[in-house]
Amino acid sequence: MASALGTRGPDTEGRWMKFNSARPFAATKLGRCPINCRNSVLMFKLKVFFKDAIGGSRMRMNALVWTVAIACMTPMMAQPASAANVKVTPLGGQDGEFCRQDRALIFEDPNGTRILYDAGRTVAGADDPRLGKIDIILVSHMHGDHLGDSHNKAPNSGSCDKPDVSVSALPNSNSVDIALAKKAKIVTGSEMPPFFAAKLKANGGDPKDSILARFGGSVKLGGVTIATVPAFHSNGLDPDYIGGELGRQMKEAGIAGYVGEATGYVLKFSNGLVVYLSGDTGITAEQDKVVHGYYKAKLAVMNMGDGFSTGPNEAAYVINDLVKPNSVIPSHANEVGTVGGKVRPGSKTETFVKAVKVPVHIPLSGKTMEFNGNGKCVAGC
Numbered sequence: 001m002a003s004a005l006g007t008r009g010p011d012t013e014g015r016w017m018k019f020n021s022a023r024p025f026a027a028t029k030l031g032r033c034p035i036n037c038r039n040s041v042l043m044f045k046l047k048v049f050f051k052d053a054i055g056g057s058r059m060r061m062n063a064l065v066w067t068v069a070i071a072c073m074t075p076m077m078a079q080p081a082s083a084a085n086v087k088v089t090p091l092g093g094q095d096g097e098f099c100r101q102d103r104a105l106i107f108e109d110p111n112g113t114r115i116l117y118d119a120g121r122t123v124a125g126a127d128d129p130r131l132g133k134i135d136i137i138l139v140s141h142m143h144g145d146h147l148g149d150s151h152n153k154a155p156n157s158g159s160c161d162k163p164d165v166s167v168s169a170l171p172n173s174n175s176v177d178i179a180l181a182k183k184a185k186i187v188t189g190s191e192m193p194p195f196f197a198a199k200l201k202a203n204g205g206d207p208k209d210s211i212l213a214r215f216g217g218s219v220k221l222g223g224v225t226i227a228t229v230p231a232f233h234s235n236g237l238d239p240d241y242i243g244g245e246l247g248r249q250m251k252e253a254g255i256a257g258y259v260g261e262a263t264g265y266v267l268k269f270s271n272g273l274v275v276y277l278s279g280d281t282g283i284t285a286e287q288d289k290v291v292h293g294y295y296k297a298k299l300a301v302m303n304m305g306d307g308f309s310t311g312p313n314e315a316a317y318v319i320n321d322l323v324k325p326n327s328v329i330p331s332h333a334n335e336v337g338t339v340g341g342k343v344r345p346g347s348k349t350e351t352f353v354k355a356v357k358v359p360v361h362i363p364l365s366g367k368t369m370e371f372n373g374n375g376k377c378v379a380g381c
């Protein structure tokens with residue numbers, strides 16, 4: 001009998017309500033219902049009213065309640081790809097593969113804001129047709145494989161193991177060239193913003209498009225909140241970006257320019273998704289205390305190539321015990337990670353996949369993945 005426990009149905013505001021059959025309009029908020037069932041809801045409430053008014057069959061009323069409830073719940077349970085998801089598209093060296101130099105990812109907020117993370121060498125310059133509109137560029141640190149000292153001749157040039165990155169981007173860098181062409185803002189932490197401001201200005205851009213987000217603070221651009229977090233690495237600026245007599249003397253002395261600490265990022269998108277981008281780093285206490293404890297990241301992009309950053313087992317520890325996201329995308333493998341789109345047996349990528357306890361989504365170049373606000377991949381994985 002529904003009269004003892006009440007019956008669930010949606011109200012005209014689209015909320016799920018618990019109806020008391022004796023008082024059909026006295027209800028408790030339970031959640032939201034899709035907009036497209038609101039007309040059905042109105043019909044439902046009118047029928048309940050008339051049935052009660054004329055003392056109609058309670059069994060028939062219950063059948064109607066369940067019909068409306070199931071009609072409303074079906075689209076909610078299906079979790080289709082929708083405008084409320086964040087789209088992640090890798091721009092790697094070879095279509096459909098995870099390759100040696102791959103770092104670049106595009107994040108697209110549900111509101112259309114597009115963010116390029118660590119363009120590196122696999123984005124084939126500012127004219128790469130895969131880029132499209134870019135609003136914001138992130139650079140975790142100044143090493144050439146992230147900032148982009150050179151780049152692919154074109155998408156898919158060379159091989160997965162040996163990409164053809166023979167086009168020099170010095171002294172500007174791939175990241176700066178793309179920012180200038182797209183009129184994008186560059187958001188960095190540490191002491192990096194003045195370098196980017198100077199490069200933009202020297203090439204006819206607006207130095208104000210280089211924006212600081214230093215540890216502990218954040219900036220909000222295009223509906224996305226961007227914070228930087230510590231990465232334990234190094235961050236010397238190669239004298240080739242400086243050039244001139246100063247650059248020549250620094251190169252001769254074997255020293256790099258000081259631009260502060262390397263960074264990672266935490267992004268919060270408009271659907272609530274919080275993403276951790278590790279950058280190149282070792283294991284840090286902040287991955288627990290800051291990235292997990294404070295920001296509560298639900299999706300992580302974790303560098304796991306060993307030698308230059310955490311290896312696959314260290315990176316798996318970071319994910320399992322420190323950041324604890326709901327899913328992870330490996331990055332910076334420095335190897336052929338996949339063959340034919342499948343993880344290569346014996347690879348570091350395979351070691352990482354096996355050691356991690358949450359779903360691992362391999363960044364196959366050109367394949368867009370969609371994540372909901374809780375960090376679950378709901379399409380393209």
Ligand SMILES: [Zn+2]
Pocket residue numbers: 141143233280308
């Ligand atoms: Zn590095």
